[in-house]
């Protein structure tokens with residue numbers, strides 16, 4: 001009988017569901033805070049169900065020799081080392097949507113709390129002071145609400161904001177113009193949002209692109225008197241910069257549910273008269289906790305008892321029979337999607353996926369989901385093979401599948417063409433007999449390259465001297481080149497260079513490559 005550990009506080013519903021489905025369960029709600037104890041016992045379990053207190057590090061995973069699945073009762077999985085789990089073959093599942101309404105409502109409550117200084121007024125009234133003149137608020141009606149990140153939660157906040165007769169503007173590179181119209185929001189660039197918003201609320205995941213999205217330079221672009229709400233993740237705001245802006249009066253108020261270091265028991269912003277703080281309560285309602293507990297227990301039981309996979313962040317949904325043949329092509333489709341997604345910086349209107357030869361006969365639904373997962377992953381932390389098609393549809397990305405017999409040299413080929421306002425970019429790949437996916441064409445230029453964890457992609461004019469100068473910059477930065485792949489349209493015409501390197505590429509080295517006269521574009525990619 002599989003055995004599951006619940007190491008954070010979860011509704012009793014979860015315990016009952018595990019038992020009903022034949023899974024042995026230990027409920028130790030405070031264990032997540034005790035790293036040593038968790039390390040000691042994790043080796044006894046096939047499944048681990050968590051919320052945000054348990055940190056599933058590489059060390060914990062190394063000790064979790066039996067572990068097959070981690071279930072996060074909630075959305076954010078930043079307390080789980082997903083790459084390390086993937087490397088050890090442990091599925092990581094979450095429960096998207098279960099707490100979205102609740103979290104959106106908390107953000108709206110925080111906005112009201114700021115507008116009318118409710119926490120301060122409450123404390124003062126309880127102290128017997130009747131400070132009627134101290135607490136002069138502002139109305140929300142007709143104010144501009146700026147939403148950064150208009151996904152599940154951001155969209156709900158947008159709808160509530162429209163209902164409050166606010167003018168809602170949103171910055172989200174993946175928000176399609178059609179979806180913005182449906183929601184009744186105005187899609188704007190980030191600087192415009194900073195310049196116009198009276199209230200700013202954050203609803204993005206914490207990624208390399210969103211970390212410190214509100215720093216001193218962003219704060220200085222905002223209106224004097226702006227109020228800021230963060231119910232997404234600590235780390236999106238530079239807390240010291242926010243404190244300076246609050247102290248100077250440039251920011252009139254901030255409402256924070258999340259902090260860079262949690263639990264936050266002492267903090268420079270605590271006690272500030274214009275700061276409202278809650279201890280990561282965004283998802284804490286009876287309804288949301290019931291939803292996520294039920295969902296996580298069902299999903300984990302289904303996997304442990306039947307092998308069914310739902311809402312996994314690192315695992316495609318594939319039946320046992322088709323798995324051996326499909327798996328390398330799933331990997332190829334996801335890596336091609338990731339390649340295209342990392343190179344695309346504007347809203348995606350469409351994706352055309354051409355399946356040629358043997359692969360056209362396979363489960364192309366799974367392959368298309370894998371391609372969309374890779375494409376959307378740079379922006380959507382929670383996307384997985386189950387949710388990717390719906391998320392693409394919601395964002396107005398039209399997906400076209402084309403199947404045909406082999407036309408070129410490859411028995412099986414997948415070609416992805418990403419369509420944006422500005423351009424179409426195509427990338428194709430195949431799987432050779434060794435089972436390894438390879439890129440064989442980029443923007444119509446043939447080459448042959450394996451995917452590697454860290455790569456540099458360069459487009460350049462085919463002129464003498466490029467390779468030497470490029471290699472010099474990379475070598476001087478102390479980076480070892482693992483493989484070097486070149487392709488060009490014709491002598492002296494457009495050329496492409498795809499280089500696998502050992503380790504991360506420093507920004508300075510990348511900037512130096514970009515500055516070479518024959519280089520048009522250079523980008524660091526991670527797979």
Ligand SMILES: NC(=O)c1ccc[n+]([C@@H]2O[C@H](COP(=O)([O-])OP(=O)(O)OC[C@H]3O[C@@H](n4cnc5c(N)ncnc54)[C@H](O)[C@@H]3O)[C@@H](O)[C@H]2O)c1
Pocket residue numbers: 075076077097099100103148149150151152153154171172173174175203204205206207209210231232233257258280281282283284379380381382383
């Ligand atoms: N406080 C809480 O208790 C609580 C509860 C639930 C979720 N959350 C957090 O809320 C966040 C959002 O959750 P969700 O379910 O709406 O996720 P989601 O994936 O549905 O939406 C995130 C949105 O952010 C957008 N985005 C990504 N990068 C961006 C960028 N650089 N600039 C602007 N937009 C960007 C994406 O396009 C997407 O639309 C997550 O970090 C989640 O962990 C917090």
Ligand SMILES: O=C(O)CC[C@@H](O)C(=O)O
Pocket residue numbers: 051052073074075076077099280281282283284
């Ligand atoms: O479990 C919680 O209380 C917080 C969950 C929330 O941060 C999430 O990302 O879903």
